[in-house]
Amino acid sequence: MIVIGITGGIGSGKTTVTNLFQELGIAVVDADVIAREVIAPGSPLLTTIADHFADHYNLDILDASGQLVRARLREIIFADSAAKEWLNAQMHPAIRDEILHQLEAATSPYVMLSAPLLLENGLDKLCQRVLVVDIPEALQLKRTQQRDSVAQSQIEAIIAAQMSREERLKRADDVIDNSGDTSALAPKVQQLHAQYLALS
Numbered sequence: 001m002i003v004i005g006i007t008g009g010i011g012s013g014k015t016t017v018t019n020l021f022q023e024l025g026i027a028v029v030d031a032d033v034i035a036r037e038v039i040a041p042g043s044p045l046l047t048t049i050a051d052h053f054a055d056h057y058n059l060d061i062l063d064a065s066g067q068l069v070r071a072r073l074r075e076i077i078f079a080d081s082a083a084k085e086w087l088n089a090q091m092h093p094a095i096r097d098e099i100l101h102q103l104e105a106a107t108s109p110y111v112m113l114s115a116p117l118l119l120e121n122g123l124d125k126l127c128q129r130v131l132v133v134d135i136p137e138a139l140q141l142k143r144t145q146q147r148d149s150v151a152q153s154q155i156e157a158i159i160a161a162q163m164s165r166e167e168r169l170k171r172a173d174d175v176i177d178n179s180g181d182t183s184a185l186a187p188k189v190q191q192l193h194a195q196y197l198a199l200s
């Protein structure tokens with residue numbers, strides 16, 4: 001199975017790009033989607049995480065119906081690196097297991113593995129090539145703010161918790177520059193698609 005890893009910092013355009021590969025019939029395994037599934041309401045992992053933040057931070061991250069209040073968890077983990085490391089240690093093995101499961105089940109000529117922390121977490125070892133979606137930090141801030149209505153300082157903290165743009169680009173086999181209009185993406189995706197089909 002040929003696996004193409006796709007990564008990029010917050011708001012770089014990974015989902016926008018993988019949607020185009022999906023339109024070409026390529027299966028996409030998305031770590032952000034899986035990260036939501038492993039802490040679905042009522043899951044044992046969500047209970048473990050909620051208990052930890054209640055006991056150690058006196059913080060209730062669940063609403064009255066037992067749903068995760070994502071903004072509360074986001075604020076604490078990007079303000080406190082020990083909280084983030086603890087959460088990562090709980091979630092990343094579960095995310096990785098589900099990624100492996102979904103990669104095995106994929107039937108397209110190749111499969112894309114999309115993960116913001118692909119390189120940080122060594123998920124690139126599962127991939128034949130790494131495609132980086134690249135934009136300058138100022139655009140990451142602007143587009144993420146437009147999408148999520150989150151404070152600029154919060155997005156800056158998330159960027160600081162991820163690999164630097166330079167380091168990520170150094171590790172790329174292929175790069176999509178997404179600083180232009182979205183209409184520029186389809187021809188780039190088609191060119192890479194032909195290259196990846198040739199590998200498979």
Ligand SMILES: CC(C)(COP(=O)(O)OP(=O)(O)OC[C@H]1O[C@@H](n2cnc3c(N)ncnc32)[C@H](O)[C@@H]1O)[C@@H](O)C(=O)NCCC(=O)NCCS
Pocket residue numbers: 009010011031032035070071073074077084087088091095115116117158161162
């Ligand atoms: C903290 C949470 C609840 C915030 O949820 P929210 O809906 O606000 O954001 P969302 O999940 O859409 O993530 C947005 C972006 O934040 C960045 N991000 C998320 N978690 C992390 C992390 N642990 N380290 C660095 N960046 C991260 C990624 O670029 C991601 O695409 C959520 O991000 C989460 O559960 N994070 C821990 C799991 C994780 O590491 N996910 C990354 C994929 S492996």
Ligand SMILES: Nc1ncnc2c1ncn2[C@@H]1O[C@H](COP(=O)(O)OP(=O)(O)OP(=O)(O)O)[C@@H](O)[C@H]1O
Pocket residue numbers: 008009010011012013014015016017032116143144146147178179180181182183
């Ligand atoms: N070329 C572009 N021009 C303008 N807006 C764009 C462009 N590409 C993506 N966007 C918008 O920027 C935002 C971030 O893009 P997207 O959600 O695809 O990024 P992502 O890398 O998946 O983000 P995250 O890591 O935060 O999940 C979205 O609202 C998207 O519609």
